[in-house]
Amino acid sequence: MKIISRIVLAAFAALLMIACGKSSTTYQYKTQYLPVQLVGSERWSLLDVTNGEVLAKDAFVNAPSPVVAGMFYVMNEEGTYDYYDVSNPTKPVAGHFGSATAFSDDGVAVCSRIGAPLCVIDRKGSVIRELPKEVSQCSMFARGMAVFQTDNGLWGYINASGDTITPAIYNSANLFLYDDYAMVIDANQSQNDSVVSFSVIDHDGKIMFTSNSSEYQPVQPYYINGVLLVMKGDTIVCLDKNGKEVPNPIADQEKVEKGGYADYSRTPSGDYIVIKDKKTGMVDKSNKVLVPIEHDNLIDINGERLIAIDGDTYHIIDRNGKPVGNVKFANAHMSEDNPYATRGYLDTDLAAVSLMTMFDETSACGANASTTLMDMNNMVGTDARMYVGNNTLILPQGPYFIQYVFDREVASASADSTAASFNYDARVKCVIISMNVNHCPPTTEDAIVKKVENRLGTKGFVYARDGIFCSDYLTALTMGYDKGIIDLIYYMHFNESVPQEKKKR
Numbered sequence: 001m002k003i004i005s006r007i008v009l010a011a012f013a014a015l016l017m018i019a020c021g022k023s024s025t026t027y028q029y030k031t032q033y034l035p036v037q038l039v040g041s042e043r044w045s046l047l048d049v050t051n052g053e054v055l056a057k058d059a060f061v062n063a064p065s066p067v068v069a070g071m072f073y074v075m076n077e078e079g080t081y082d083y084y085d086v087s088n089p090t091k092p093v094a095g096h097f098g099s100a101t102a103f104s105d106d107g108v109a110v111c112s113r114i115g116a117p118l119c120v121i122d123r124k125g126s127v128i129r130e131l132p133k134e135v136s137q138c139s140m141f142a143r144g145m146a147v148f149q150t151d152n153g154l155w156g157y158i159n160a161s162g163d164t165i166t167p168a169i170y171n172s173a174n175l176f177l178y179d180d181y182a183m184v185i186d187a188n189q190s191q192n193d194s195v196v197s198f199s200v201i202d203h204d205g206k207i208m209f210t211s212n213s214s215e216y217q218p219v220q221p222y223y224i225n226g227v228l229l230v231m232k233g234d235t236i237v238c239l240d241k242n243g244k245e246v247p248n249p250i251a252d253q254e255k256v257e258k259g260g261y262a263d264y265s266r267t268p269s270g271d272y273i274v275i276k277d278k279k280t281g282m283v284d285k286s287n288k289v290l291v292p293i294e295h296d297n298l299i300d301i302n303g304e305r306l307i308a309i310d311g312d313t314y315h316i317i318d319r320n321g322k323p324v325g326n327v328k329f330a331n332a333h334m335s336e337d338n339p340y341a342t343r344g345y346l347d348t349d350l351a352a353v354s355l356m357t358m359f360d361e362t363s364a365c366g367a368n369a370s371t372t373l374m375d376m377n378n379m380v381g382t383d384a385r386m387y388v389g390n391n392t393l394i395l396p397q398g399p400y401f402i403q404y405v406f407d408r409e410v411a412s413a414s415a416d417s418t419a420a421s422f423n424y425d426a427r428v429k430c431v432i433i434s435m436n437v438n439h440c441p442p443t444t445e446d447a448i449v450k451k452v453e454n455r456l457g458t459k460g461f462v463y464a465r466d467g468i469f470c471s472d473y474l475t476a477l478t479m480g481y482d483k484g485i486i487d488l489i490y491y492m493h494f495n496e497s498v499p500q501e502k503k504k505r
Contacts, residue, residue: 037332064333066333071103081099083095093123107122110341116344145157153171177222181202182200183218184201291321369493392404402434446481464476480502487500
């Protein structure tokens with residue numbers, strides 16, 4: 001599972017928070033406005049979680065992005081993105097961007113128009129800085145910094161003014177998401193090396209310390225609460241900014257552990273979501289009950305407000321369990337689906353080569369015909385109920401979304417649906433690698449697919465039928481696209497493969 005280990009080093013915060021269920025993060029951003037689908041509606045509204053009032057009721061067909069610094073974006077009917085200010089949430093500030101990130105607390109975002117380079121914009125939609133043409137993708141800003149990739153595949157950092165702080169010299173680089181330090185992997189690190197070397201840098205690009213996976217295996221590539229969580233042998237330890245082992249700064253759960261809970265997890269605000277008798281509540285670190293243990297599930301939004309889930313209905317409560325307003329909703333959109341924007345054009349040859357590095361005759365993205373959920377358990381959290389009815393694990397990686405599709409559900413509910421357990425013997429059936437090229441001219445997806453298909457012989461795949469290619473190991477691969485999304489589907493067994501359509505925009 002070497003490739004999976006390498007991918008996890010660069011995984012996004014949402015996955016990492018799940019992986020470290022007993023530890024805490026700080027909030028990436030504290031939200032006041034939550035995109036929701038009201039009960040009985042298929043459209044999206046905004047909910048002010050401070051008072052429970054609905055803004056822009058049923059105004060959007062597609063889910064708005066997280067609202068940060070009063071700004072958000074929504075995909076419009078033509079498939080491009082419009083930015084809005086929450087003070088006037090139905091009139092776009094700027095629009096028709098082919099690619100976009102959420103705003104940051106700095107009041108800036110990264111976006112591109114079709115056929116144009118990436119740029120940094122302000123709250124009025126004005127361009128602060130157009131990025132160099134060789135920048136192929138750039139992340140959202142976090143703590144005043146964004147990470148960018150150039151055509152040579154290497155990564156660097158810019159500040160909120162678009163100035164280059166660290167040139168593109170890293171094989172892998174992570175956002176300053178929760179702290180003022182970030183983990184990077186140097187450009188001289190080969191992806192085939194069994195030992196991965198990594199460094200930690202500060203905002204100025206200064207290397208604080210360097211280590212490697214034979215000494216420490218990073219659990220997450222982010223500093224959270226001033227420490228980096230790593231595995232030392234079979235034990236999780238904390239490293240400070242200088243690489244010294246230090247006590248866990250948030251190890252305050254002793255009284256909570258004595259509460260006899262089936263499970264618990266620390267919230268960013270320092271309280272604990274707890275499960276007892278198949279119900280969920282919240283206690284503080286002294287085990288004082290804040291939210292009664294009577295809900296099906298709880299999600300901490302910003303330290304002052306939580307989503308309470310009971311059956312199929314969501315509602316907002318405060319940290320004492322009191323209802324905030326009386327709005328019921330059936331769905332909420334809390335995270336940035338893809339924190340990277342991609343320039344409005346790309347080198348289709350490079351894109352094809354990049355896709356082809358992600359698979360061979362026997363495996364794709366680290367998974368092969370014998371891979372089970374147990375092999376990938378670092379991608380799931382401790383609450384199996386979150387995965388009931390789902391047979392897919394999703395891993396965003398740069399411009400790609402990687403979906404590991406299993407032959408059955410990741411988790412199964414108990415007979416009374418109040419508990420669940422993971423199906424650790426579930427087998428990976430196929431891997432789907434998706435790439436959004438909506439920000440590029442409409443000929444882009446066809447060009448990339450043809451270039452990959454023309455080179456599949458170099459990977460040991462030959463054409464079999466209906467656009468499906470097969471290897472001597474009876475793995476199979478097929479490609480298609482629809483609405484500007486390219487899907488490369490890698491099947492572990494040829495007899496399970498299904499043709500894909502190629503639909504032009």
